[in-house]
Amino acid sequence: MHSFIFYIFLVWLSCLSDLTVMCYKIPEVKLEVLQNGFRVSIPHEAGITSVIYNIEINEQCPLIYDLITAQRGNFWISEQNAKKLYVNDEIKINVVVQHNDGIFARTDIIDILQNFQLTFKTVKNGDQPVDACDFDAWNENAANVDNIDKRSITKVTLKNQQSSKSYEPNKLIFEENFNTLDNSIWSYDLYMHSNAIGDRSEEFTMFTNHEDHISVQNGSLLITPSISTRRQNETFDITGCNAPACYKNRTETCIYKKQKRRFYMYPPPVDSAKINTANAFSFTYGRIEVSAKLPEGDWLIPYIMLQPDQLNCNMRKQLRIAYATSKDLEKFRIRGGPVIVYGVPNPTKPTVHIFERTSHMSFQTGVNPNEYHNYTMVWTSNQIAMFVDGKKYGCIANNGEYTERYHIVLGVSAGGHLEYTQTTSQPWSNGRDSAVQQFHESFTQCCSRHVRDGVCTQEVCKRKQKGKKYCTEEEKSYVKRICSKPWGPQATMAINYVRVYAV
Structure with a gap:
């Protein structure tokens, strides 16, 4: 079962967001000590589709694996209600996040001190996608995954x-x-x-x-x-x-x-x-x-x-x-x-x-x-x-x-x-009935070549105020936004x- 959980998460890696948007980064994992167990969680962010927790206590086996496929209350939560934690325990938490930007992995070590005070040490900060083809990069036990080397026949x-x-x-x-x-x-x-x-x-x-x-x-x-x-x-x-x-x-x-x-x-x-x-x-x-x-x-x-x-x-x-x-x-x-x-x-x-x-x-x-x-x-x-x-x-x-x-x-x-x-520079609106016409007009009407140093040609200006020589700032912004460059x-x-x- 453990091998299966990791295998199904060998999926494509990339930053799929708009070019101006940075990749996702896993925040620090939160550990809560309960009366007879514990809870770990990370906050939900748009783009997360599932989370795996791989938890090791005092370097002892068996490890705790938990696949989470739905967030609760804007958190991705794993609760272990039958595993009590004690003072001086060391908890190593590996979290793997499947996100639209790729797969991200983070590792934290948490020590439980007197009065159940917690200290955190980050081993891997989870700010870059990992390579699913280089499985060892985020799962040190990956060499034992079954059925990875299947034979292919063309x-x-x-x-x-x-x-x-x-x-x-x-x-x-x-x-x-x-x-x-x-x-x-x-x-x-x-x-x-x-x-x-x-x-x-x-x-x-x-x-x-x-x-x-x-x-x-x-x-x-x-x-x-x-x-x-x-x-x-x-x-x-x-x-x-x-x-x-x-x-x-x-x-x-x-x-x-x-x-x-x-x-x-x-x-x-x-x-x-x-x-x-x-x-x-x-x-x-x-x-x-x-x-x-x-x-x-x-x-x-x-x-x-x-x-x-x-x-x-x-x-x-x-x-x-x-x-x-x-x-x-x-x-x-x-x-x-x-x-x-x-x-x-x-x-x-x-x-x-x-x-x-x-x-x-x-x-x-x-x-x-x-x-x-x-x-x-x-x-x-x-x-x-x-x-x-x-x-x-x-x-x-x-x-x-x-x-x-x-x-x-x-x-x-x-x-x-x-x-x-969808961006502000795109001349059509995704999902709108008018998108096709907007696209066509961005090449054939009101194009950026009609503005030179604030001077509009008649083709542009007649759409606003016939006979006007200069575009207003609003008009120039409109022209810039909807225009596409000729191929x-x-x-x-x-x-x-x-x-x-x-x-």
């Missing part, structure tokens, strides 16, 4: 038929160097993310196969997003549309037609492309390497990832090999790891889904977005590890969640309700190769 599926071949470790099982875009290997995603029925689903993008958005040049796959010129009252459809999960047998992601009763409807502001190997190649367990330059521009989102063959509306899993929002790239930072998007029907509107995203991505800083990098994911039955240019920066234990067939997905998207944390050549994602090896 399985390959070609054209929806599982191969009977056996693959030796490090055997190359898939290679794409993009001399051409082979349609026998790559299929296009052809659909739009719909807001037609009020869903808050994913991004503000329509995926096409137009050569302006996807092409192969000089041995590189190029995917280039652009801001749409479509108008709100236009009607259009997507030739060859393939609706995504949650929209099968519906038309909202394939046809756009403005409806008066749905005032919030707005056509996708972004045209881009996304391709996959779902009908040609998928695998279970392996090492995938991608040489890529990520797209750089306001609110862009790259997809270099693995996705299950069996897509599920209610729980969509992604193994992201390389990911970085525009806010990440401003800080020379990339991410990688699992993401799960949960979709549940809205109780008041059964045809409308409510979406939430759980991220287990870790990050690496110091990555120049203007250069190509080798992004690698090693996926086994034991763990999923992330590398950039050969440097390992993250790891998650695979406890059975990631065992099915996955295929390769490459694409560029933008905006949306899930990938960007330049750096907005193109370029990929030189994709290679998959057996493990």
Whole structure:
């Protein structure tokens, strides 16, 4: 049981908060001596999902393990009502906190003096995430954890038929160097993310196969997003549309037609492309390497990832090999790891889904977005590890969640309700019906280029007071807040190769 408790907490490590927010730090553990036992606790903070206490009294076995999955009265409490403490006892308390910012560990030693006065000594202060792949860093008994070293066997599926071949470790099982875009290997995603029925689903993008958005040049796959010129009252459809999960047998992601009763409807502001190997190649367990330059521009989102063959509306899993929002790239930072998007029907509107995203991505800083990098994911039955240019920066234990067939997905998207944390500089409001229109207008109306030393062009000023030459401070603030910078050549994602090896 003890091994199981620690094993289930080998999960992804990272600081998942906004770039301006510091990581969580475990505060000092509180010990309360009771009549026939004791109580330990730490205060609750937003982001904590569970806590483990590992308590050692006078260096004697057995240790006390307690997994706490819910806070009480704003505290994470472990009560031991049958373990009496005495004067001169030494209590060593190891606490492990599962937080949205990662896993944190803290160790304190508490001595009980005369009259039950307590003295504290901090051994580990718990201000940095620990590496779940380096289990010994926070559990000195971890070497005895059962079933950590499971054997992984790479399985390959070609054209929806599982191969009977056996693959030796490090055997190359898939290679794409993009001399051409082979349609026998790559299929296009052809659909739009719909807001037609009020869903808050994913991004503000329509995926096409137009050569302006996807092409192969000089041995590189190029995917280039652009801001749409479509108008709100236009009607259009997507030739060859393939609706995504949650929209099968519906038309909202394939046809756009403005409806008066749905005032919030707005056509996708972004045209881009996304391709996959779902009908040609998928695998279970392996090492995938991608040489890529990520797209750089306001609110862009790259997809270099693995996705299950069996897509599920209610729980969509992604193994992201390389990911970085525009806010990440401003800080020379990339991410990688699992993401799960949960979709549940809205109780008041059964045809409308409510979406939430759980991220287990870790990050690496110091990555120049203007250069190509080798992004690698090693996926086994034991763990999923992330590398950039050969440097390992993250790891998650695979406890059975990631065992099915996955295929390769490459694409560029933008905006949306899930990938960007709401900030005052974001031109749209997450979860609002008007978000799509707000995003589009941030590129096409009232942009920052219309203000020079406090002087507004007519396009800006006519929205406030026709004929006015100078913006007020309030107007300048408004312009700055809602504007997005036009995308330049750096907005193109370029990929030189994709290679998959057996493990």
